[in-house]
Amino acid sequence: MSTTSNFDVQSTFCVLCGRTDDCTEKYGEKRTYVEYNLTVHNYCLLMSSGIWQRGEEDEGVDGFLITDIRKEVKRAAKLKCNICRKKGASIGCVAPKCKRSYHFPCGLQRECIFQFMEDFRSYCWDHRPVQEFTDQEPRGASQCTICLDLVEHLPVYTVLKSPCCKNAWFHRECLQYQALSAGIFFFRCTVCNNKEKFQKEMLRMGIHIPERDASWELEENAYQDLLHCYQHCDVKRCLCKKGRDYNEPDSKWEIKRCQYCGSRGTHLACSSMQSWEENWECMECRSIFATSGKYSKQKKRSLATSEKSNGTTCLLEEPSPKSPRQSSGSPRNFLLQSQKIMCQNLSPCSHRELPASNRMTMSLSPVMSNRHLKERRREVCNILKELKVQVKTKPTRLNINAENIWSSALKGFRQRMFSPTNTIELLMLHLQNSSLFEGSSGKTLSLDFQALEENLYFEAGKMIAVSLVHGGPPPGFFSKTLYNCLVYGPENVKPSLEDVADDDVAQTIKKIKYANSLSSLQSTLQDCCEFLAAAGCLRPVTALCDKNMLVNDILIYHVIKRVTLPLESFRQGLKTLGVLEKMQMRPNVFSSIFCHKSERLSAKTICDLFTIHSTSDVNKVEGADFWMGYLQEVETALKRMLNFNVPPVKNSTGEPVWKVLIYDRFGQDIISPLLSVKELRDMGITLHLLLHSDRDAIPDVPAVYFVMPTEENIDRMCQDLRNQLYESYYLNFISAISRSKLEDIANAAIGANAVTQVAKVFDQYLNFITLEDDMFVLCNQNKELVSYRAINRPDITDTEMETIMDTIVDSLFCFFVTLGAIPIIRCSRGTAAEMVAVKLDKKLRENLRDARNSLFTGDTLGAGQFSFQRPLLVLVDRNIDLATPLHHTWTYQALVHDVLVRINLISKI
Incomplete structure (x- = not known):
């Protein structure tokens, strides 16, 4: 008997459960027989308590006679479901003295157990069979090996434990879907492949295992693709003009397949292979074998062998970008071996060395001398x-x-x-x-x-x-x-924890590493179970010492395996x-x-390149004292500024006067190499804030400003005066402020009635950055506008060039004001260096002629202290590259020769 194909199955309801649902996985196949006006779910029929298969397989519905089905429907019509309270409950609990009846879908919803074996028994929610759990079994969560999601180790209906594997847990739904797909011949434990014991337990716990072949075996032409050879070139740059699918046997355009998976290929020419006999592996297989260590066992080759070769192998070996050539004749990397194999294969004359973790002689420390x-x-x-x-x-x-x-x-x-x-x-x-x-x-x-x-x-x-x-x-x-x-x-x-760049991952690893009790460790693992599952490191932890191995596995996955x-x-x-x-x-x-950056260009590096010959009338000790005194003088200038440009003031308690330091980006760069936070605090600096940041008013504290006299900074300072942010204002400008800008500050102070609060205004002439005892650089916040590239731009205007030159000259002028000496200037002609020299010379002369100016005379900062000899200022154009020798030590001699020639020419002028 067969069903009618042109009948709407969805609109009919099952005569036993009364539902129209057509879900084969839950209720079995839904069949409709028009001639008998009968629709029934397969599982509803199998589990009904008052019906048996009295016919042959081809009689009725799988051996259930139509007359018996109608009798069962009449019987069930008298029984009320204990779950939905409707008539038609054809299934009853087999437990003695239990009178509960229910529909099959209602029983599934109420978590009843239906055993699809023997006489198809059914158990209600109170009498259903359960799996036994011992107290020694670890609680927590593990990975379901079917769906790979986490499954809790709990004695509940939705979770089943493997009877053959101690730590294997599954979702009930996952097991049911696998059983329907695999059938009775292929359904087994996914961990140990046990079939008999596993199937017996699953049938007892209500998993339906159909008596048929696996679904993949029933599909027509399921393995037809295996009869076709893979013919496609998968390298990144295919050289064949006829396309990646072109294959010409016994030629360089013959496609060679991966010797391991066979699902990737390459033309012989595209991977520089000379003959078909050479082996080739795709990138995926090569990475797998390299990680597992099996690749090294097949490709062992000692350095001693390579050193004994005749040298015909060209150093220029450029393999395919995607899949390199793997032939027995090409040089192999024998380091892909275990440490034990490496030690056995190294010859005494080999220059190879083991990693730092195995040898104490190797050090990649950043503090290497x-x-x-x-x-x-x-x-x-x-x-x-x-x-x-x-x-x-x-x-x-x-x-x-x-x-x-x-x-x-x-x-x-x-x-x-x-x-x-x-x-x-x-x-x-x-x-x-x-x-x-x-x-x-x-x-x-x-x-x-x-x-x-x-x-x-x-x-x-x-x-x-x-x-x-x-x-x-x-x-x-x-x-x-x-x-x-x-x-x-x-x-x-x-790997180590320092190799983890992701802050969240690093924090997770630290929590695990520094857990001080088993409960805190398990709590941490519970919080990050998703991350551990993704890393393949989710496992039960029964002792605190297990965390060390777990941390090591997480580091190996995140730092190495993840980027194989x-x-x-x-x-x-x-x-x-x-x-x-x-x-x-x-x-x-x-x-x-x-692993180590190139040395920064410093005074010491330059001194190492050149030999300084002093004249007989110059004392070397005085020269060294000169630069040390210069550095101390710069620090003294800053400290004096922070003490309101007066000698250190102490209050009655012997503590420094507390104050706020306000600076811009230029001031920050100048102060940071010279004064630490502790030194600032010793001088009474409780807060140091950027000028253009959001600052709250502190009306009872004085403020020391250290900024460039730009229009933007002047406007913000005037705004601070109007807002009455501080008790008093000590204004210090990195370079000289113009009269117009000074008048703007005065007008703002008058308008805000804060004239008495502006205590002092100073030009500090500190527009340069002291990096070392005898080395300084020019302040340069806008590197795009003031740079070597900007000066040599073909479209630069005269106005832009003048602005750049003025910026450089102002910084040099501030340096010599701090030094308290007039330099002797030397430069090459026809370059930007000459423009700087001319402008600097003009500015120095104007200040010397100004009778009101005492920058280089009288009792000023540094005057006379460094006057034992006028310093020599040599301006060298950037086209003379002094940094290159630090990177190219084998070519520095020629460059130094060029520099010395220029310096000698300058000294003879």
Whole structure:
């Protein structure tokens, strides 16, 4: 008997439960027989208490005769459901003395148990079978291995425990869906694959396991795709002109499939493969084997073997950006091994060294002494010189857009005609701050899916390799963990908490690491269970000591495993020109340029480059005392300003007068290198605030202002006077204030009736920043308007040039006023340096001729103290590059020679 196909099944109701729902997963198949005017759910029929299969399989409805079904409907019509209170309750609880009856859907809703086995028993919510739990079993949550969501370890209807696995818990709904899909032949424990014991327990707990084959086995042509060979080139840059799907056997355009998964392919030519016999792995499989350590066992190769080779292998090995060549004849990275295997394979003459975690001799500490750094960098220079032999004289032109340097450089690197051996001037700005890296100082690789899809990690590694060989700037921002992963392989590196850039993740790890009791640890794990589940680290914790292993696993996942694909792609890029191979041979040496920033240009660095020859009439001790006195004088000037430009004032209690310091960005830059917060507090500074910040009134405290005399600052100071923010005002200007601006302040004070509150007004002449004992720089907040680039812009106007020159001259003038000496000025002609020299000379002469001016005469700051010899001011144009020797130590001699020639010419004038 069959159902009628043109009948609306949705509109009919089941004769047993009275519902029109058609949900096969919950109620079984809904069948309608028009000739008998009968619609019934399969599960409602199976679980009815007053009916049995008296017919054959092909009789009635699966052996249930139509007459028996009608009798059951009549019987159920007399019974009221104990759940919905409606008639038709055909199912009754089998427990002795229990008189409850209910519909099948109502029983599901009330969490009754229906056993689809033997005589199809049903149990109400009070008499249903339950699973036994012992007190020793851990409470908490674990991962359901079917849906991978968390499941609570609770004895409830919706949760089932595996009878064969101790720590396996499932959602009831997940198990039911899996049973319907797998059938009786494939339904088993997802953890241990136990079938007999697992099915018996699930049937007892009401899971319906249909007696049929799995759903995937019943689908027609389900495995038809396996009969077709994969023929598509998946490398990032396919070289075949006929397309990625073109395949020509026994030629360089034959498609080679991944030897592990077979679901990725490449043309032989696209991956630089010489023959079909060479093996090839896709990036996904390579990353999996590299992480698991299996790859190293198949590709072992000691350094001693490589050193005995005849040297015919070219250092310039540029594999496919997506999938590098993996042949037995090409050099292999044997560091992808366990530490034990590494120690056995290293030859005595090998230069390879183990990571810092295994050897105490290697140190990548940021506080490494400058002497050791310089020694190692000199060794790096010699190694890079060897690699530089590959560089050809043929130039490569890269059009760089200054507004988007990274994209322009990336476009140039991806040109078909680009060769890393050609001479280039590499511009690598913005790489450190790109989305490829994360962290503050020591950076690690981030997980950027778009960058991974566009293969940017490979290009970034390639850029760094090409930059180093061509003499460009080194990275200097790698963390110790990232560098060790590149050199030794990620499986041999143990990350630390400092490598976690995400503040939320770092705080979570700290809470786990520093939990001092088991209860607090379990509470923390409960709060972050979603994060732990995503990291694959969700597990029951029974002792406080378990937190150490848990923290280690979280760090390994977040810092290393999470970025396995970006790391492997980045390593492939570093193989360009043989850089990674040299790094692996001399890891300690290369750490100096990968993990430590280049030295900042300082007075000491400049002195190391030059030898100073003093004349016989100059005392070296006096020269050293001169610069030390200069520094002390600058600090004294600031401290005197903070004490209201008078000697230190003490009140009756012996404490300093409490005051507020107000400064702008210029003043902040000047004060911060010289005075610490403690020193400010010792001088009575309770608050130090920016001029343009939102400040509340403190009417009983004096305020010391230290700002540039700009129109914007003057307006804000006048506003403070009108608002009566402070008790008194001590106005100190970094450079000289004009008369018109001084009159604006006076008018504002008169209008606010605050003339008596303006205690003093001073020009401090401190428009420069003292970084070291004998080194200063000019104040330059607006670096775009006052810079080397701005001066050399082709479209710069005369007015803009005059403004830049005036800014530089004002800073130099302030310096010599503080020094209390008139300099001897020397410069080269026809450059911007000459313009500065002329303007500075004019300003110095005007101040000397002004009888009212006592900046360089009389009892002024620094007058006479430093007058034993007039200082020499040498103005050198930026076109003479003094910073380059710090990055290119093998080329500094020629540059120093040029500088010395110019200085000698100047000294002879």
